[in-house]
Amino acid sequence: MQYNFTTFKTELKKVEEFLGKEYRELNIGRASPMVLDSISVESYGAWVPLKNVATVSIEDPKTLRIAPWDKSQVKEIEKAINVANLGLSVATDDMGIRVIFPQLTTETRQTLAKVLKEKLEESRITVRREREKISKDIEEKEKLGEMTEDEKFRAKDELQKIIDEVNKNLEASFEKKEKEVMG
Numbered sequence: 001m002q003y004n005f006t007t008f009k010t011e012l013k014k015v016e017e018f019l020g021k022e023y024r025e026l027n028i029g030r031a032s033p034m035v036l037d038s039i040s041v042e043s044y045g046a047w048v049p050l051k052n053v054a055t056v057s058i059e060d061p062k063t064l065r066i067a068p069w070d071k072s073q074v075k076e077i078e079k080a081i082n083v084a085n086l087g088l089s090v091a092t093d094d095m096g097i098r099v100i101f102p103q104l105t106t107e108t109r110q111t112l113a114k115v116l117k118e119k120l121e122e123s124r125i126t127v128r129r130e131r132e133k134i135s136k137d138i139e140e141k142e143k144l145g146e147m148t149e150d151e152k153f154r155a156k157d158e159l160q161k162i163i164d165e166v167n168k169n170l171e172a173s174f175e176k177k178e179k180e181v182m183g
Contacts, residue, residue, distance in 0.1 A: 003147070003155035005162060008134050012127060012166045019123045019170055023177045026112065031064045031101050033057070035088075041080045043073060050077065059098065066097040104181075112181045120174040124167065131163050 024034045033056040040047040041054075050056065054068040054077060068074055074092055081090050081099060087108075089100040104112070135156065142152040 003138060003141070003151070003158070005134070005158065008130060008159075009162065011130050012162065015123050015126050015130075016166065016169055016173070019119060019173055022119045023116065023173065026115065026177075026181075031058050031060070031062055031099075033064060035086060035101075036064070036066075036081070036099070039080050039084050041073065041076050043070075043076065050080065053077065054096070062101045062103075064099040064101075065095070066099060068096055104183075109181055109183070113178055116174055116177055116181065120170060123170050127163065127166055127170070131159065134159055 024032070025037055026035070036050050036056055039050045041050050043053050050066070053070070053073050054066045057065050057067070059065040066077060068077055074097060078090050078092055078097055081088060081097075087102065089102065091098045091100065138147070138152055138155045138159070141147045142149060147155070
């Protein structure tokens, strides 16, 4: 009996996607609308994502322009960005809000590199947890007679190959982002 790794691979893909999303949302000194993806704004008594109440566009490499659809929302949007504590400067003008990304200092770059490393480690821990679940499941199937000892060893080899590939992808994602941050 061949062990079915389909759901396991799906879970690992989610881990890779999560890490990528976390990395995209980090402020690396360049204007990126994705940095604001996690921000919610109070709009008419409900909390909604910023992108549901305004258009976010890149004005220049260091500035985002936020154009609220309802001009009365400007103060709420400004407040939400400041409360999010992303290290961004906010300036209101007659066309909406400008979000300015400060120049990264060496210290800030090193701090960001540490955050990147922490997020990588969180992802690795999740991968290890998933590997343990599958490994226990394989052992259980062998004990119950649903798979032979040879099949168990083949399944464990396949499991390790999948884990190695995912760890390589996570590491590559980290190294790419670290290069961006360190300039």
